[in-house]
Amino acid sequence: MSKKPLILVTNDDGITAPGLRKLIEIMNEIGDVVVVAPNTPQSAKGHAITINSTLHCNKIRSSSGPQTEYSCSGTPADCVKLGVNELLEKKPDLCVSGINHGSNSSINVIYSGTMSAAIEAGIEGIPSIGFSLLDYRWNANFEHTKKYIRKITINVLENDLPKNIVLNVNIPRFNKKGIKGIKICRQANAHWIEEFDKRINPMGQKYYWLTGRFVNEDRGKDTDEWALEKGYISIVPIQFDLTAHHYIKNLNSWSFEI
Amino acid sequence: MSKKPLILVTNDDGITAPGLRKLIEIMNEIGDVVVVAPNTPQSAKGHAITINSTLHCNKIRSSSGPQTEYSCSGTPADCVKLGVNELLEKKPDLCVSGINHGSNSSINVIYSGTMSAAIEAGIEGIPSIGFSLLDYRWNANFEHTKKYIRKITINVLENDLPKNIVLNVNIPRFNKKGIKGIKICRQANAHWIEEFDKRINPMGQKYYWLTGRFVNEDRGKDTDEWALEKGYISIVPIQFDLTAHHYIKNLNSWSFEI
Numbered sequence: 001m002s003k004k005p006l007i008l009v010t011n012d013d014g015i016t017a018p019g020l021r022k023l024i025e026i027m028n029e030i031g032d033v034v035v036v037a038p039n040t041p042q043s044a045k046g047h048a049i050t051i052n053s054t055l056h057c058n059k060i061r062s063s064s065g066p067q068t069e070y071s072c073s074g075t076p077a078d079c080v081k082l083g084v085n086e087l088l089e090k091k092p093d094l095c096v097s098g099i100n101h102g103s104n105s106s107i108n109v110i111y112s113g114t115m116s117a118a119i120e121a122g123i124e125g126i127p128s129i130g131f132s133l134l135d136y137r138w139n140a141n142f143e144h145t146k147k148y149i150r151k152i153t154i155n156v157l158e159n160d161l162p163k164n165i166v167l168n169v170n171i172p173r174f175n176k177k178g179i180k181g182i183k184i185c186r187q188a189n190a191h192w193i194e195e196f197d198k199r200i201n202p203m204g205q206k207y208y209w210l211t212g213r214f215v216n217e218d219r220g221k222d223t224d225e226w227a228l229e230k231g232y233i234s235i236v237p238i239q240f241d242l243t244a245h246h247y248i249k250n251l252n253s254w255s256f257e258i
Numbered sequence: 259m260s261k262k263p264l265i266l267v268t269n270d271d272g273i274t275a276p277g278l279r280k281l282i283e284i285m286n287e288i289g290d291v292v293v294v295a296p297n298t299p300q301s302a303k304g305h306a307i308t309i310n311s312t313l314h315c316n317k318i319r320s321s322s323g324p325q326t327e328y329s330c331s332g333t334p335a336d337c338v339k340l341g342v343n344e345l346l347e348k349k350p351d352l353c354v355s356g357i358n359h360g361s362n363s364s365i366n367v368i369y370s371g372t373m374s375a376a377i378e379a380g381i382e383g384i385p386s387i388g389f390s391l392l393d394y395r396w397n398a399n400f401e402h403t404k405k406y407i408r409k410i411t412i413n414v415l416e417n418d419l420p421k422n423i424v425l426n427v428n429i430p431r432f433n434k435k436g437i438k439g440i441k442i443c444r445q446a447n448a449h450w451i452e453e454f455d456k457r458i459n460p461m462g463q464k465y466y467w468l469t470g471r472f473v474n475e476d477r478g479k480d481t482d483e484w485a486l487e488k489g490y491i492s493i494v495p496i497q498f499d500l501t502a503h504h505y506i507k508n509l510n511s512w513s514f515e516i
Contacts, residue, residue, distance in 0.1 A: 046305030085452040182514040186501040194343040239502040244495040256440040
């Protein structure tokens with residue numbers, strides 16, 4: 001690109017997260033960066049937006065780098081809406097969300113604040129990518145992600161990603177063998193089996209912690225889970241038209257006569 | 259069905275909402291009903307789940323009807339997880355969510371707590387329907403929805419809805435002309451244009467209310483928006499495999515060589 005692209009950066013782990021800092025560092029080498037990120041962690045907030053209370057937003061000074069930064073009270077989707085419609089002077093050329101501390105592969109895309117921010121940008125007509133690392137730790141090593149994130153980002157800027165498609169990128173955690181490469185995948189048909197950890201509080205009342213086991217029964221070799229297990233980065237193209245088009249004909253054969 | 263089906267009922271407007279009460283009334287005529295609903299309104303919570311704090315849940319006594327009821331502290335998706343995995347003695351035959359006070363047509367499916375509850379049940383392998391009325395008022399008239407909701411519900415119980423499909427049903431608000439019928443539709447390609455209402459609080463600080471205009475540029479006559487505008491109930495089959503399968507081939511032509 002001849003002119004520097006304007007890049008909106010956000011996440012769901014909050015504005016202080018090391019994953020966000022790494023993403024800002026990578027994007028500063030590619031374009032002009034504006035960060036609009038939540039002021040508190042917003043993991044698993046799905047596509048929540050704030051309609052019954054107010055939002056506030058502060059321009060903050062970061063210790064290093066040329067980026068502009070805003071710290072906001074809302075969800076990841078709120079941050080994108082505020083960024084695009086109120087804070088940025090023009091429509092960004094790209095939105096990137098992450099780098100999430102933890103996987104957003106397969107069904108996790110549904111619960112993910114990181115991906116909801118990327119999808120929100122997609123809905124607003126902005127090319128958009130969510131990046132996640134398969135390492136939940138705050139002090140996770142993000143260094144090995146850099147060259148791949150750069151490559152994927154430049155691909156999106158140079159190719160025409162259709163307006164109704166967003167990329168969900170998951171990256172294996174650091175290990176000495178390194179990354180094997182990049183695979184284009186479909187979302188694995190996997191899910192969580194919930195196990196509620198039931199406890200009694202000091203007042204004698206029952207309460208629960210939501211826990212669970214991730215179960216992948218999808219044996220396909222074209223899924224994100226397969227690629228990640230084998231040491232590849234997975235890219236799944238995601239859409240926000242949720243219609244099961246293939247099932248419309250079948251539903252039309254049901255009788256709805258009253 | 260020879261045996262009475264076990265039906266899990268939930269919503270996002272909270273356990274006291276008139277729309278939920280109407281849905282319970284309809285379901286009591288079809289099966290054995292267990293209600294697990296949020297103790298506070300959870301509109302626009304998307305597919306949020308509670309992982310960083312605790313959940314609590316109380317069995318409550320309702321003034322009327324044979325149903326069992328639980329009031330829970332979480333999101334709509336939490337309510338389904340708690341209901342299915344902790345509170346109900348066996349897997350429900352059906353989950354219904356709603357009746358939402360307000361539309362969940364087209365892109366609103368993404369933000370909707372009502373639909374996230376239905377989708378969560380779908381992920382858990384339970385046939386599932388979200389019902390919404392195009393009337394935001396607390397005292398909306400739900401009476402005209404009854405025979406249609408009954409018909410759609412019985413259809414889902416009698417036909418084999420595939421495990422990866424959930425129905426998104428939207429119903430026109432009451433008017434004297436009545437409902438024209440039911441249309442099977444695709445999700446309209448529509449979106450919101452945000453307009454932030456910027457204000458100053460008594461301490462002199464800026465804050466925002468998220469507002470917006472709904473814009474439908476989709477001129478198709480097979481969309482939910484079209485059907486609703488013409489006085490029909492819309493049913494969109496929804497899937498939670500978000501993969502844009504048609505775009506995988508194209509992405510494979512990009513160069514990711516490093």
